[in-house]
Amino acid sequence: MSSEQTPDAPDTVVDTAAGPRPRRLTYAAALSGLEGLALVVGGMWMLVLGLTGDPDDRQQAVTGGVTLIVLALLPLLAARGLLGLRSWSRGPAVITQIMALPVAYNLLQADSMAIPAGIALAAVAAASLVLLVNGETTRALGIRGPGNAQK
Numbered sequence: 001m002s003s004e005q006t007p008d009a010p011d012t013v014v015d016t017a018a019g020p021r022p023r024r025l026t027y028a029a030a031l032s033g034l035e036g037l038a039l040v041v042g043g044m045w046m047l048v049l050g051l052t053g054d055p056d057d058r059q060q061a062v063t064g065g066v067t068l069i070v071l072a073l074l075p076l077l078a079a080r081g082l083l084g085l086r087s088w089s090r091g092p093a094v095i096t097q098i099m100a101l102p103v104a105y106n107l108l109q110a111d112s113m114a115i116p117a118g119i120a121l122a123a124v125a126a127a128s129l130v131l132l133v134n135g136e137t138t139r140a141l142g143i144r145g146p147g148n149a150q151k
Contacts, residue, residue, distance in 0.1 A: 021083070021085060021140060022136045022137060022140050024131045024134050024136055024137050025082055025085070025131070025136075025137045025140050025141070026083070027127075027131055028082055028093065028128055028131035028132050028137060029078075029079045029080075029082035029083045029093075030079070031124050031127060031128045031131070032075045032076075032078050032079040032082065032093045032096060032097075032128060033075065033076060033079035033080075034124070035075045035096060035100065035124065035128075036072045036073075036074075036075035036076035036078075036079060037072070037076075039068050039069070039071055039072035039075070040068075040069055040072045040076075042068050043064075043065045043066065043067070043068030043069035043070075043071075043072065044065065044069065045065070046061055046062075046064050046065035046068060047061075047062060047065030047066065047069070048065075049061060049065075050062040050064070050065055074092050074095070074096055075092070075093065075096045077089070077092060078090075078092040078093035078096060079093070081093075082141075085140060085141060085142075086141070087141045087142050087143050089141070090132055090137075090138075090141055090143065093128065093132055094129065094132050094133075096128075097125040097126075097128045097129045097132070098125075098129075100121055100122075100124070100125040101122065101125050101126075103121060104118045104119075104121040104122035104125060105118070105122070106118070107121060108122070
C-alpha cells in the first residue's frame, strides 16, 4: 500500500456511513428522548415527595424515584445514539417502546386521570416503533437484515 491509498480507505468508509439523517430517525430520537425526560421528571417528583412529603412508605417512594431516574438512562442513551446514527441505538430504543406498551395498558385500565397518560404513552410507543422499524431508518443506521452481510 502506498501512502496515497491509506487516507482514501478510511474516507470511503466514513462517506458510506455518513449522510443526511432521515426525518423519521430524528422523530424517533425525539420521542425516545421525550420518554426519557418524562421518566426523569416522574422519578424526581417521586423522590422529592418521598423525602419532603408524607408518603405511606418513605423508603418505597425514594426507591421508586431512584429507579425511574435510572430507567430513564436507557431511552436517553438510545435517543443520543439515534441522533448520532449509531446502529446499536435501535435495540435499546425498541426495547423501551415494547416496555412502554404494558405500562400504557395498565394506565388505561385505571379509573382515574391516568387514562389520558395511558393514551399518550401508547401513542408515543406505537409511533416510535413504527419509526424505528421503518426501512429508511434501518438503512440510515446501517442495519442489514439476516443474510445480508457486507461482501
